[in-house]
Amino acid sequence: MYKKIVIVMFLLAGFTSFVSAAWWNLPGVTIITRAQWWADETLRYTDKSKTERDALRQQQKDTESNSLVQNESQGQIATDYLIATTPSEQLVDQYRESFGDNFLKWPESIHFHKTKIIIHHTADDNTALMTWWKDAAIIEMQNIYKYHALTRGWGDIGYNFVIDPFGNIYEGRAWWPWVVGAHVAWNNTPTVGISMMWNFNVNVPTDAALKALVKLTTALAKKYRINPKATTTYFKVDDTTPYLKAYTNYTLAGHQDAWVTSCPGANLYALFPEIRDQVSENLSKIALVVYKKPVIAPKIERGSIVAGRYYSDTITDTFTLPIRWTGIQSCTTSDDTIAIGSCSSNDNKLSISLTKKWISGLKTISVVTSEGTKTFSMNLIRQEDFATIANKLKQEYATRKSITPSSQSITKITSKITLSDLKTLVDTPLNILLYELSTSYSRYEISCDGWCTIQTDETGYTDTNPIIETSNGFVYLTLPTFENALAVTHLEISSVDGGLVRVNNYLRKSYGGTQWNTFRGSLIWKKESIKNLATSEFVDQAVVINKTSFDNYMKGIAETSDTENREKQKLVLLLAKMYTLFYINGQNTHPSIPAGASYQAIDNPDMFQKYVWAGREKTSTMSAGLLADIKNTVIMYNGYVPILPYFSCSAGFTRSAKEKRGWNDTPYLQSKLDFAACFDFNWHGVGLSGKWAQYLAEKWWTLEQILQYYYPGVDLEIIN
Incomplete structure (x- = not known):
């Protein structure tokens, strides 16, 4: 085993020195990597079994319990308290118990959004450093590493960075830049730890x-948008429930501000006001960039497995996990916060029934297979904790953004459309306002599959290439047989044989370069009231409308991508269908469609939905099949069509329609x-969040399960 580990260590050494500085993304900061200070990576690994590793970790917890909390039960209460009060700071984004074929002595986790910087000192007598310089500093780094990894049992060095007396900056804890350190108990997850020798x-x-x-602190503050003079909350051990007490201090603070200690020493701590001033001044001279969390798909690690976060709204539920182990015989756990009902292999996936007793968090489960006992860990969140965590996230967001909930009381649903109504509505032609064509173009060069049929106010024509122009709300038709353009108030063009109609000079294209300028049904030019997006006012002008069947409209919806999970795409298409049906009879008021308008939908996603006409048929290979799956399916609530908004991405929670x-x-x-x-929120934040729905679908949630999560109480019905 150790032979394998040593080989891995040397292979990683060159790789780490090559990528580390780039991964940290700290311009102007030179970092001495773990490979360059000769970190012995074997200190992080173990060949002990899962049971032995769990026992060692428990022993380590018991050893430190007197300095943290009275006992394990109090520790669980304290953990619950942290998750409930500061969920955005406490819940990790990724976790692993192994690296390659090697088990880690202590699990490693990542939290992307750091909000605090903690300064330490090593408290060692490093007088020799002043004589031996960098060689002695590297030896000191190795000694700190061994003390933290072996003596303290933390599996690695606790700090994210270490600085020697000569100004050299060393990479600390392994894995990624966002790795959670082990340097300030109960405050590790959202903090970056820097220690001075x-x-x-x-x-x-x-x-x-x-x-x-x-x-270094300037670069970190810039990267994570940390204001060094702002204040934040830290937690220290307390004697009474919940066994932690909140304290307020600066986001750039010393270890003693978050723990009972004299670290980082009186002589360094006295300089903190000046350090904050210098960092703040430095930040004022450079542009801050918006922090964006990296998009990283949850992975399945060899050995111990992280299967992402799993949720349910019942005490006992069955989860399907992407674990393809053969010969599954049984599942066990030493975690007394869950109970295993059953486990089996189902379609090359692990199906496991769990009862959640209390406390959300990471649960480790052992699986007996024909190849031996294997383990995985899954983040299991209880339904009981959902509301608590979501409410706290909302409070944090509202405070940060100075937002107050809506005090209005508005009746949104003025017309309750029943299932029998829908049977008629889905067979009714739909008029879609083509916003960009109506507002950015005044000349339209038209062609059709075969001949074009042209119907004006009173007369009909046929031609291959009619030209339409608009000016001051009027519409003009030009044909080769006309001496002058014909002024009309209403004009409709379709293909003689029911084929496509094209606007040849319309330059809109897909991301892949496919021309989006073809339409099924007919195109209509007329004078109509239209909302100006820039001013939010309605104006009367000449507009272009696509009249087509409801089915053709759905085929032109581009609210999903073929790269997304099939179940998620199907759900979003169903929501798009219901959104249109809610407004199709013109009685439920849409803010972008004026009363009395002849159109019921708009092709602009900022106003209604993203509709790209027949061009969608060229850019999506999946959409037609998914639409066929849901052709007769509708969503109802208490017997009528509900309004079902959806959006792209949230800030950690969705908003209720009442508060938004x-x-x-x-x-x-x-x-x-x-x-x-x-x-932050990408759009309004009410209803389904597309990014989260994609994640849930990848975890084998069905359309029905995701629908019930976001819109509890709605039902799927079939139109016969």
Whole structure:
């Protein structure tokens, strides 16, 4: 086993030195990588069994329990308290218990959005460093590493960075730049830990070390958008429930601000006001960029497996996991917060029934297979915790953005469309306003499959290449047989044989370069009221409308991509269908469609939906088949068509329609927890979040399960 580990160590050494500085993305900061200070990576690995590793970790927890909390039960209460009060800071984004073929002595986790920087000192007598310089500093790094990994049992060095007296900056804990350290108990996940070599209760920091500290903290503050003079919350152990107490201090703070200790030493701590001033001044001279969390698909690691986050709304539920182990015989766990009902192999996936007793978090399960016992870990979140975590995330977001919920009380659903109504509506032709063609073009060069049929106010024509122009709300038709353009108030063009109609000079294209200028049905020019997106005012002008069947409209919807999960695509197409049906009779008011308008939909996604006409047939190979699957399926709520908004990406939670819009008659549009979050909301935030729905679909959630998560109480019905 160790022979294999040593080989891996040397292979990784060159790789680490090559990528580390780039991964940290800290311009102007030179980092001495783990390979360059000769970190012995075998110290992170073990050949012990899963049971032995669990026992060692438990022993380590028991050893430190007196300095953390009274006992394990209190520790679980404290953990629950942290997740409930600061969920965005506590829940990790990725986790692993193995690397390659090697088991880790201690699990490694990642939290992308760091919000605090903690400064430490090593508290060692490093007088020899001043004589031996960098060689001695590297030896000191190796000693810190061994002390943390072996003596303290943390599996690696606890700090993210270490700075020596000469201003050299060393890479600390292994894995990725966002790795969670082990340097400040109960506050590790959202913090970056930097330690300065030497004991600053006795010694004074060198100028070189302080300059390096300011440079590094400036780069980190820029990367994570941390204001060094802002305040934040830290947690220290307390004697009473929940066994932690919140304290307020600066986002750039010392270890003693978040723990009972004298670290980073009086002589360094006294300089913190000046350090914050320098970092703040540096930041004022450089442009801050918006932090974006990397898009990383959850992986299945060899040995111990991370299967992502799993959710349910019942105490006992069955989960299907992407684990393709053969000969599955049984599943067991030593975690007393869950109970295993059954487990089996189902279609090359692991199907396991779990009862969640209490406390959300990472659960480790052993699986007996024909190849031996294997283990995996899954993040299991109880339904009981959803509301608590979502509400806290909302509070944090509202405070940060100075947002107050809507105080309005608005009845959104003025017309309740029944199932029998839908049978008629889906067979009714649909008029779609073509917003860009109506607002950016005044000349239209038309062609059709075969001859074009042209119907004006009173007369009909046939031609191959009619030209239409608009000016001041009027419409003009030009044909080769006309001496002058013919002024009309209404004009409709279709293909003689029912084929496609093209606007040849319309330059809109797909991302792949496919021309989006073809239409099924007919194109209509007339004077109509239209909303100006720039001013939000309605104006009367000449517009272009595509009149087509409801089925053709659905085939032109481009709200999904073929790269997305099939189940997620099908659900979004069904939501798009229901969104249109909600407004199709003109009685439910849409903010972008004026009363009395002849059109019921708009092709602009900022106003209604993304509709790209017959061009969708060229750019999607899956859409037609998915639409066939849901052709007769509709969504109902208490016997009528509900309004079912959806959007791209959330800030960690979705908003209820009541708090966002003031709607008082949509109880199914509730605030929901959403961990596949962006830096901020991408659109309104009500209803289904596309990014999170994609994640759930990849975890084998069905259309019905995702639908019930976002819109509890709705039903799937069939139109016969």
